[in-house]
Amino acid sequence: MQTLTVKCKLVLSKEQREALDTTMRAFAAACNDAIAVGRRLNTTSNIRIHRVCYSDLRARHGLTANLAVRAIARAASILKIKERRNSTVRPTSIDYDARIFSFREADWTVSLSTVQGRIRVPIAVGAYQKRLLSSRKPTSAVVWKTRQGDYYIGIHINVETPPPEDEHGWIGVDLGIASIATLSDGTVFSGDQIERVRARYERTRRSLQRKGTRGAKRVLKRLSGRERRFQQSINHTISRRIVDRAAAEGKGVRLEDLSGIRKRVRARNKSQRRRIHRWAFHDLRTKIAYKCALAGVPFELIDPRYTSQRCPVCGHVEKANRKSQSEFVCRLCGLEANADVVGAINIALGGVVNRPEVALASVLTVLHGQNRNGSKSSYKPMTSVVGS
Ligand SMILES: [Zn+2]
Numbered sequence: 409m410q411t412l413t414v415k416c417k418l419v420l421s422k423e424q425r426e427a428l429d430t431t432m433r434a435f436a437a438a439c440n441d442a443i444a445v446g447r448r449l450n451t452t453s454n455i456r457i458h459r460v461c462y463s464d465l466r467a468r469h470g471l472t473a474n475l476a477v478r479a480i481a482r483a484a485s486i487l488k489i490k491e492r493r494n495s496t497v498r499p500t501s502i503d504y505d506a507r508i509f510s511f512r513e514a515d516w517t518v519s520l521s522t523v524q525g526r527i528r529v530p531i532a533v534g535a536y537q538k539r540l541l542s543s544r545k546p547t548s549a550v551v552w553k554t555r556q557g558d559y560y561i562g563i564h565i566n567v568e569t570p571p572p573e574d575e576h577g578w579i580g581v582d583l584g585i586a587s588i589a590t591l592s593d594g595t596v597f598s599g600d601q602i603e604r605v606r607a608r609y610e611r612t613r614r615s616l617q618r619k620g621t622r623g624a625k626r627v628l629k630r631l632s633g634r635e636r637r638f639q640q641s642i643n644h645t646i647s648r649r650i651v652d653r654a655a656a657e658g659k660g661v662r663l664e665d666l667s668g669i670r671k672r673v674r675a676r677n678k679s680q681r682r683r684i685h686r687w688a689f690h691d692l693r694t695k696i697a698y699k700c701a702l703a704g705v706p707f708e709l710i711d712p713r714y715t716s717q718r719c720p721v722c723g724h725v726e727k728a729n730r731k732s733q734s735e736f737v738c739r740l741c742g743l744e745a746n747a748d749v750v751g752a753i754n755i756a757l758g759g760v761v762n763r764p765e766v767a768l769a770s771v772l773t774v775l776h777g778q779n780r781n782g783s784k785s786s787y788k789p790m791t792s793v794v795g796s
Contacts, residue, residue, distance in 0.1 A: 410567055412701055414540045416531040418518075418551070418559040424529060427522040428502070428551065428559060434469040434523050435479055436499035441465060442483035447493070454484040470523045478503040501552035509549050511563060513542065518561060520551065531561060539702060540565060567701040577659045578708075580756025581650060581696070582715070582748050583689050586733070589646055590748035591653075592756035597646050602639065606684070609635045639688050647695035651703055660706030662755050663693055664715060708758075715754040719743055 420428065445461045446452060458480050466476045482503055486492045508521035516538075519528050533541065541563065549563045580592035589597040609631060616624040616631075654661050700707035718725045719738035731737050736747040743750075 410697065410701070410707055412540065412565055412567055412698060413550075413562040414537050414565060415560055415562050416533055416537050418561055419530040419532055420559055424527045425559065427524040427527055428520075428553075429499075430524065431475070431522040432499040432502055432553065434471055435475060435502045436497045438465045438469045438471055438476060438479035439483050439486075439497040441468070442480045443486060443497070446483060446487045452484055452487040454481055457484060472508060472521050472523075474505055474507040475502070475521060475523075478505060478508075501550060504549045504551065506547040509547075511541065511544075511546050511549075518549070518563070520561075536702075540698075578662045578706075578756045578758070579650065579654050579657075579659050580662050580752040580754065582751035582755055583664070583692065584748055585685065587748050588642070589650065589692070590746075590752045591650065592749070592752040594749055596748070597649075602642055605638060606635070635684070636687075639684075640691060643688065643692040643695050647692060647699050650696060651699040651705055654700070654705045655703045660708060661696060661700055662708045662710055662758065663696065664712035664755055665709045710755060710758055715751050716747065718754050720750055720753040720757060 442457050442461060442465065446457050449456060449460065451457065458477070462476055462480065465471060465479060466473065469476075471479065482497065486495065486497070502520075504520065510519045511517075512519070515530070516533050517528050517530050519526055531537075544565050546563045546565050549561050551559065551561050553559050578592070582590040584590065584599070585603070586599055587596045588599040588602065613628060613631060616628050650661060653659075697707055699705075714725050717727055717729050719729055719736075719741060721743045722738060722741040724738055724740035726739050729736060729738050730747055732747070734747050736745050736750040737743070
């Protein structure tokens with residue numbers, strides 16, 4: 409099961425907009441009070457903060473019971489992140505749960521609790537949102553306001569996807585920079601084109617930054633929007649092809665959990681570039697998840713530990729197995745292969761689980777396939793290790 413957020417624009421009357429604005433201010437003020445309480449008590453516990461300030465928050469900010477509960481929950485989750493402990497919540501969003509939010513499919517509206525009572529608001533839905541929301545009973549959501557003054561609701565839905573037919577039934581996807589995505593069947597989506605375009609944007613950006621004029625800043629902003637849209641369209645194509653293939657073959661899609669990807673990018677990239685890469689990974693991963701959900705294709709995130717160091721044939725884990733960014737050579741059984749493909753196969757196998765007997769068949773198929781295409785990979789097993 410996975411949770412997706414379906415984003416819809418709220419179609420508000422003037423009074424409703426004012427009610428939401430007032431509620432956002434009260435909600436943010438309550439969050440900030442609760443954060444202050446947590447800091448004073450030196451706790452990140454939802455329950456402890458609740459005990460100390462729940463009735464106080466309701467009285468002071470005029471919140472309904474569950475809006476106060478959500479504000480405390482938001483505060484606790486912020487306190488748990490070290491970098492955010494000292495931040496303040498701005499009055500631009502509200503969290504909703506089942507008691508204070510509901511969705512009605514009959515007329516595509518949502519009901520939201522505000523400090524001025526319940527409001528029923530139409531949501532703008534296209535075919536895409538309709539397919540995701542149809543015949544569901546979502547129980548939580550978040551409402552936010554953009555800088556341009558538009559209001560959106562992100563409705564959380566839980567999507568059940570069936571398990572694939574057997575344990576060979578996964579396509580593993582390894583995300584990277586030189587190759588944007590490498591699949592466990594040996595398919596590589598090259599990042600060359602993207603990197604070339606990025607380099608061009610980067611050069612322009614630097615010369616504009618040197619200028620530093622107001623006009624230059626405006627161009628910079630437009631540039632970053634254009635770069636993002638370019639990346640999004642590439643990600644759209646890649647995710648489409650991965651999910652179509654999985655659907656056609658009756659397989660599921662497995663990816664590494666994002667935290668692992670972040671760590672790897674951090675090691676090699678600096679500030680601006682790092683941010684763009686991180687955003688691009690996140691965007692691609694989200695697009696794959698959504699397309700899987702719509703196509704009924706199983707989707708899983710797996711623990712990324714050792715996916716780059718583990719030999720998928722004999723199960724041996726050693727840092728030195730990964731000779732370079734692109735080369736994998738197992739120190740135990742001698743398997744030689746493209747490092748990204750090895751990573752993708754490990755992801756397809758579910759990360760840390762050690763099942764060499766399953767791995768062998770798929771690795772041989774992939775690597776032999778690669779050899780036919782004239783790539784460098786070869787397989788030289790030492791039978792004593794592989795044999796069961
Ligand atoms: Zn090995």
